Amino acid sequence: MNELEFVTKHRRHLHQHPELSLHEFETTTYIAKFLDEYGIEYERPLETGLIAYLPGNGTHTIAFRADIDALPIFEENEVPYKSKTDNVMHACGHDGHTTALMLFVKRCKAMADQGTLPQNVVFIFQPAEETGGGANRLIRAGAFDKYPIESVFGVHVNPFENEGKVVIRDEEITASATEYRFYLHGLSSHVADKEQGHSCGEALQHVLTQVGQIQQYHLNGLKRNIVHMGHFEAGEAINTVPSHGYLEGTIRTYDEKDLEIVKNQMNKISESVALLFNVECRVEFAEGYPPTYNDPSLRKHVVRGLESSDLEIIDKPTPFLFGEDFSFYQRMAPSYFVFVGTRDEEKGFVTGLHTATLNFNEHMLIRIADYYEQILSTYDEVHG
Structure with a gap:
């Protein structure tokens, strides 16, 4: 052979x-x-x-x-x-x-x-x-x-x-490859009494918007970085206020300092959710590849x-x-x-x-x- x-x-x-x-x-x-x-x-x-x-x-x-x-x-x-x-x-x-x-x-x-x-x-x-x-x-x-x-x-x-x-x-x-996940927990209510709930739908919109702006406003525009939103969802039924929300994605960068900037900003976004929407929110990072x-x-x-x-x-x-x-x-x-x-x-x-x-x-x-x-x-x- x-x-x-x-x-x-x-x-x-x-x-x-x-x-x-x-x-x-x-x-x-x-x-x-x-x-x-x-x-x-x-x-x-x-x-x-x-x-x-x-x-x-x-x-x-x-x-x-x-x-x-x-x-x-x-x-x-x-x-x-x-x-x-x-x-x-x-x-x-x-x-x-x-x-x-x-x-x-x-x-x-x-x-x-x-x-x-x-x-x-x-x-x-x-x-x-x-x-x-x-x-x-x-x-x-x-x-x-x-x-x-x-x-x-x-x-x-x-x-x-x-x-x-x-x-x-x-x-x-x-690049480095780091996974992130946002977990949101609010309070459900019937759509007829929506003001009694704490909507994870509204909160998730905020998270999506803010995560989407990290690359534009917080990272050096001359460097190649990716802050990607891969999957997100919220809600349980057509006529209820969403009580749960979720977002997952990946961060790609070849500068460890840039990675820290992204993670710090995501932590701030997570903290802001409770203040703005009375919704619990935490963000977790999976150990990625350097x-x-x-x-x-x-x-x-x-x-x-x-x-x-x-x-x-x-x-x-x-x-x-x-x-x-x-x-x-x-x-x-x-x-x-x-x-x-x-x-x-x-x-x-x-x-x-x-x-x-x-x-x-x-x-x-x-x-x-x-x-x-x-x-x-x-x-x-x-x-x-």
Whole structure:
């Protein structure tokens, strides 16, 4: 089996059998079976996901990460390897990330068997990137405590750039992602006696208006921030004053100070509801993903690895505004994350991430493995 056959086989199997965050049981079993076939030791610090390790000849320990979970999306691609699970799809390319890392594992094992693996390598098959913060869960579980990891590298497919192009950026490359939720509780009454109630409908209108003005009036207009209202509702019946209200949304920013401004303003909005409408209101923030920070000290490894793999580098002037839980690895070691172009207009592989028609050519996964291998093989040389 050549490498194109290898990546095609594994990627399409994973694509047909997607699993949601923290439920990647079959996916984990599939990867474990692959590792067993090659005699590679691995650990399962969490219920899903795997950490594998191969000792090399050098003194450096480098980690490479792939995410393994899928999304609750019904696939619309009419392909032989279409998802077999209704309303679950690898719509973010994690099947590709996983397969590329599997190919890299295979190459590293061949080098280890020949006594030529240049450095120690940790392979991270991480669960729950989409939701659940799998990277943070692994770190908190002590999954990497026994490995003296110096650096962590990862990739993401990018359908907005053509094949052969890779987007990089030092420092922040993706935004923080923080969820917020407003809970309102008032007093119901019949519409005929509406003045006796405390309307969450009226209060929610106030919250929506004020949240919608945060970006315009409280954040620097030259910075890219998103304060998004994703879902809201109020009321119970057509002829009663609403006694309950709810709003949820997400905040995206790459400046921690901006995030604090948004959260502080939301707290003030929550406090104002009781004063204005006699309605109880609280706002809660779910722990989000911090901005993904690419350590500038690793740029030389990335540039050398991409150029040696005949991949064109595109320096992005501003970060992407979506979240990515690769960001947690920077708490463990310097890290660097890049976006590998997979756009192919002739084949119609042009739709974005998290869409029902995302697709790409498997041969690009070989290029990702090439990039990983170049980082590994030149790490000592570039590091020095």
